[in-house]
Amino acid sequence: MKSIRQxxxxxxxxxxxxxxxxxxxxxxLIRAGFVHKDxxxxxxxxxxxxxxxxxxxxxxxxxxxxxGGQEMFLATLQSKELWEKTNRWDDxxxxxxxxxELKNGxxxxxxLSHEEPLTNLMREYIRSSKDLPKLAYQFQxxxxxxxxxxxxxxxGREFLMKDLYxxxxxxxxxxxxxxxxxxxxxxxxxEVGLGDNTFLTFASGGIFAPFSHEFQTLTDAGExxxxxxxxxxxxxxxxxxxxxxxKTFNIERDELEEVKGVEVGNIFSLGTRFSSALELVYANEExxxxxxxxGCYGIGLGRLMGAxxxxxxDEKGIKWPKNVSPFHVHLLNLDTKNELINxxxxxxxxxxxxxxxxxxxxxxxxxxxxxxNDADLIGIPLQVIIGARSFETGSxxxxxxxxxDSEAMAxxxxxxxxxxxx
RNA sequence: CGGAGUGUAGUGUAACGGCUAACAUUCUUGAUUUGGGAUCAAGCGACUCAGGGUUCGAAUCCCUGCACUCCGACCA
Numbered sequence: 001m002k003s004i005r006q007x008x009x010x011x012x013x014x015x016x017x018x019x020x021x022x023x024x025x026x027x028x029l030i031r032a033g034f035v036h037k038d039x040x041x042x043x044x045x046x047x048x049x050x051x052x053x054x055x056x057x058x059x060x061x062x063x064x065x066x067x068g069g070q071e072m073f074l075a076t077l078q079s080k081e082l083w084e085k086t087n088r089w090d091d092x093x094x095x096x097x098x099x100x101e102l103k104n105g106x107x108x109x110x111x112l113s114h115e116e117p118l119t120n121l122m123r124e125y126i127r128s129s130k131d132l133p134k135l136a137y138q139f140q141x142x143x144x145x146x147x148x149x150x151x152x153x154x155x156g157r158e159f160l161m162k163d164l165y166x167x168x169x170x171x172x173x174x175x176x177x178x179x180x181x182x183x184x185x186x187x188x189x190x191e192v193g194l195g196d197n198t199f200l201t202f203a204s205g206g207i208f209a210p211f212s213h214e215f216q217t218l219t220d221a222g223e224x225x226x227x228x229x230x231x232x233x234x235x236x237x238x239x240x241x242x243x244x245x246x247k248t249f250n251i252e253r254d255e256l257e258e259v260k261g262v263e264v265g266n267i268f269s270l271g272t273r274f275s276s277a278l279e280l281v282y283a284n285e286e287x288x289x290x291x292x293x294x295g296c297y298g299i300g301l302g303r304l305m306g307a308x309x310x311x312x313x314d315e316k317g318i319k320w321p322k323n324v325s326p327f328h329v330h331l332l333n334l335d336t337k338n339e340l341i342n343x344x345x346x347x348x349x350x351x352x353x354x355x356x357x358x359x360x361x362x363x364x365x366x367x368x369x370x371x372x373n374d375a376d377l378i379g380i381p382l383q384v385i386i387g388a389r390s391f392e393t394g395s396x397x398x399x400x401x402x403x404x405d406s407e408a409m410a411x412x413x414x415x416x417x418x419x420x421x422x
Numbered sequence: 423c424g425g426a427g428u429g430u431a432g433u434g435u436a437a438c439g440g441c442u443a444a445c446a447u448u449c450u451u452g453a454u455u456u457g458g459g460a461u462c463a464a465g466c467g468a469c470u471c472a473g474g475g476u477u478c479g480a481a482u483c484c485c486u487g488c489a490c491u492c493c494g495a496c497c498a
Contacts, residue, residue: 015447015459016434020490040490094498113498147423147496155497206498223497334457369458376458387457397457 003327003349003359004047009033011046013374023221025306026152028318032377034326041149041157043302048378051326053160056301057139059191059323060162063184067177069135069164074117076141078109082116086277096144098157110143115296118165119274126292128282129169133177137164139301151221153306154262160302166295167275169282174293178269181297185215185265192304193321197311198264201226201235202245208271210248211240216261221310224263227256235261264304270294312402318379319402327360328422330380330401334368334387345386348411355415357422376401382421384414 011033021027021037029035034049045053061071083089089109091097098110111117118136126132142161149157164181168174182200189198198217205211214237216226225238234249236256246253272291275281281289305324312319320326329352333345349361360380362371368387375383385397396414399406409417 012448014433019428019434022491037490088498096497115498144497148494150492332457337456367456367459369456369460372458374459385457389457 003353003357003361005349006360006362007364009047009360011048013377021152023150023152023154023306023310024313025154025221025309028309028313028377029153029306032318032379035153041146041155043153043156048326049305052305052320052324053301055324055326056192056304057160057162060139060188060299060301063188063191064135064137064162064164067135067180067184068133069137071138072136073138074111074114074121074140076111076143078111078117080107080109082120082278083109086116086274088116096146098143098145111140112142112144113296114138114140114163115165115270115274115294116278119278119280119294122167122292123278123280126167126280126282129284129290131282132167132169132292133173134167135164135177135181136167137162137297151223151306153302154221155223156302159300162299162301164297166297167280168293168295169284169290171293174269174295178267178295181267181295182213185267185297185299188299189215189217189264192324193308194264194304194311199226199228199233199235199261201237201261202240202249203237203263203266204240206268206270207273209269212266212268214263214267215265217264217307217311218259218261219307219310220260221307222260222262224261226259226261227253228259229255229257231255262303262307262310264307265297265299267297268295270296313379316373317377320379320381321402322381322422325380326378327358327380328382329357329359329418330375330378330383331359331361332368332371332375332383332385332387333361333363334371334385336363336365338388338391341386341388341391344391344411348386348414351415352418355419357415357418382418384418 013033014031017027017031021030029049030037033046034052036044036046038044080089088094096112099107100110101107126134139160139162141158143158146155146157149155166174166177168177189195194217198215201214201216202211203214216224216235226235227238227241228235229251232251234251236245271293275291275294280292282292284290308321308324309318331349333342335341349359352359379401381401383399383401385399390396393408395408395410397406398409
């Protein structure tokens with residue numbers, strides 16, 4: 001589905017938000033027909049929503065590949081034995097498992113994370129320091145039995161996540177990779193259009209590092225409290241803020257503003273927490289068995305999509321940054337009944353599509369006002385408007401949904417113009 | 423998991439314990455209209471979340487369950 005006629009799209013927009021949603025991201029994504037709520041914390045992606053999700057996925061994939069990540073796809077069903085070895089099977093330790101069982105009564109888990117199976121799998125392939133470092137990642141649904149799912153796409157029970165894992169021979173090698181991934185993450189948020197609102201944030205680091213790094217996008221819809229100095233470029237999650245930490249960063253409490261953020265990514269040093277427990281080891285020069293140093297790096301795609309909506313939407317609807325917009329252009333034909341204009345618009349649609357532009361073509365037989373409102377709600381950044389007026393002047397209107405600017409442009413210049421800005 | 427609240431056509435709302443559950447929108451048909459959800463006409467569409475109870479009579483009161491929202495706790 002590169003381009004599509006809106007009359008063929010099975011989804012429809014809604015005038016009103018569903019009463020069972022309060023969060024802005026869910027209201028708008030449902031009204032505009034991007035997602036469907038199946039139950040609390042569980043959303044299905046409709047054609048428009050999937051287009052956005054795939055764009056986000058591709059941006060992440062590109063950046064993961066760039067740091068040497070190798071994509072794979074792990075199983076969802078998880079073996080209890082593996083998780084018992086790392087002491088994470090017991091509900092008292094990890095309380096958000098979805099567990100099920102085989103017909104024979106043996107327990108299984110639905111993957112809430114994939115450290116265990118991947119670490120176990122890597123035992124077959126990592127034997128020597130020459131096999132290191134390695135980076136493996138996947139896009140997969142995670143299942144977490146949250147006590148309280150909420151905020152639309154922001155915290156679900158089933159959600160698509162990119163998880164990357166790094167395997168290094170020592171701390172030095174690990175830190176190089178960690179920094180590279182950190183940079184890749186920064187690129188990702190910039191590319192999806194959240195660069196200005198997303199800050200690298202120090203958060204609790206677990207056992208093996210004083211801090212982990214979160215990427216926090218500032219929005220009131222966020223769950224986390226962040227202490228931020230825009231000047232010094234320092235952001236600290238409230239969960240780790242204390243006098244000692246302030247001293248570490250050489251900063252005073254009153255230099256920091258308190259803001260709300262949503263965690264759109266988290267990168268962790270895992271040390272040998274999993275490699276020791278599951279015996280993922282390699283032989284060093286002396287033939288000694290050394291546990292592999294690991295890191296894990298996650299991004300929730302649905303949450304990222306929700307964050308984009310939260311941050312950028314206005315009272316009319318969604319505003320997609322061009323890199324994640326479901327289509328490049330929303331073509332509005334205001335006079336579908338007028339044969340000449342209709343033919344013109346149809347040709348124009350074909351021309352754009354053949355030039356490689358992804359077009360949502362509103363060819364529906366509805367009034368102009370409805371088309372304008374729907375286009376603003378759906379939020380494709382570039383609207384191209386054709387109507388009787390264009391026929392008289394030989395020009396069409398190009399409107400930028402993000403800035404609200406609009407200009408008339410000669411029709412034979414449009415394709416070039418569009419190719420230039422997308 | 424603790425607390426608060428809400429369940430009524432596809433959607434959003436209304437209805438004192440009492441007529442055939444109403445209105446808007448969507449949808450269907452027709453007319454008119456076409457640069458910001460226009461107008462008119464005629465229709466379709468709900469045994470009021472489920473199960474019990476109180477009552478001559480329950481969408482309305484009570485109980486249980488389920489679902490959903492919010493606050494809190496939790497968040498490998």
